Amino acid sequence: MRLRKKPWIEKAMPEVIEAGFLYREHIERFKGRWQERFPGKEICLEIGCGKGGFITGMAALHPEKAFIGIETQFDISYYPARKAMEAGMDNMVILNGDAAYMEDWFAPGEIKTLYLNFSDPWPKAKQAKRRLTHRNFLGLYLKLLGVGGRLFFKTDNRKLFDFSVDEFKEFGLEIHGLSYDLHHSSYRNEVQTEYEKKFSGMGTPINYCEVVFTENSGKVVTRSPRNIRPEESPS
Numbered sequence: 001m002r003l004r005k006k007p008w009i010e011k012a013m014p015e016v017i018e019a020g021f022l023y024r025e026h027i028e029r030f031k032g033r034w035q036e037r038f039p040g041k042e043i044c045l046e047i048g049c050g051k052g053g054f055i056t057g058m059a060a061l062h063p064e065k066a067f068i069g070i071e072t073q074f075d076i077s078y079y080p081a082r083k084a085m086e087a088g089m090d091n092m093v094i095l096n097g098d099a100a101y102m103e104d105w106f107a108p109g110e111i112k113t114l115y116l117n118f119s120d121p122w123p124k125a126k127q128a129k130r131r132l133t134h135r136n137f138l139g140l141y142l143k144l145l146g147v148g149g150r151l152f153f154k155t156d157n158r159k160l161f162d163f164s165v166d167e168f169k170e171f172g173l174e175i176h177g178l179s180y181d182l183h184h185s186s187y188r189n190e191v192q193t194e195y196e197k198k199f200s201g202m203g204t205p206i207n208y209c210e211v212v213f214t215e216n217s218g219k220v221v222t223r224s225p226r227n228i229r230p231e232e233s234p235s
């Protein structure tokens with residue numbers, strides 16, 4: 001998802017930041033302290049939340065949980081933050097940054113559930129390490145979610161899906177659910193994302209996988225996903 005630069009967003013941004021719905025700077029101040037920010041609520045994370053249809057929908061359906069969205073593009077991160085502000089949500093916040101740095105923002109075990117929805121495919125082989133389901137990212141997620149942590153993945157992109165399921169297996173994740181056509185399956189799909197509506201509206205089946213981190217996860221060699229050279233385009 002790429003947006004043409006919208007100068008008005010820069011002007012509107014301070015309002016959502018001051019209201020506490022979007023964090024851009026010094027996010028590390030919350031590391032190990034998310035329970036203070038959202039007392040008594042289980043923390044769920046979406047990486048690459050885009051305009052926020054999914055995360056705001058989930059936050060509205062589950063007031064007993066807290067939802068944190070990470071979005072790397074500055075302009076796009078404004079939209080979910082504004083949605084949360086307008087709805088007066090007290091269980092949602094957006095972080096504007098690259099998920100490769102999330103170890104700076106969360107302590108081990110702070111996150112229970114992770115959603116990856118329609119992640120950028122990075123189709124070239126040399127871009128594989130940028131995929132959010134690459135084993136280097138799985139290693140990072142294992143550190144932060146720990147054993148028992150759950151990851152839910154949806155995508156229209158079959159090649160990315162096949163790559164991801166292979167990575168999940170290689171990494172030793174337990175597969176608890178898998179469908180090549182989520183919308184015609186018995187799996188629960190509480191909220192559709194913007195991309196999901198677009199692709200399913202065009203007749204593209206949606207792939208779905210749910211995995212759990214176990215004692216057997218993470219036995220393969222991984223490296224930190226940080227400091228990858230910027231590439232031209234994710235798709």
Ligand SMILES: C[S@@+](CC[C@H](N)C(=O)[O-])C[C@H]1O[C@@H](n2cnc3c(N)ncnc32)[C@H](O)[C@@H]1O
Pocket residue numbers: 001047048049050051070071072073076097098099100117118119120193194195196
């Ligand atoms: C294809 S869009 C999907 C948006 C939304 N999840 C949906 O399904 O409608 C992928 C989004 O992930 C964001 N993204 C990609 N890599 C990221 C990263 N490393 N950290 C945070 N956000 C990322 C992109 O900026 C983009 O907005």
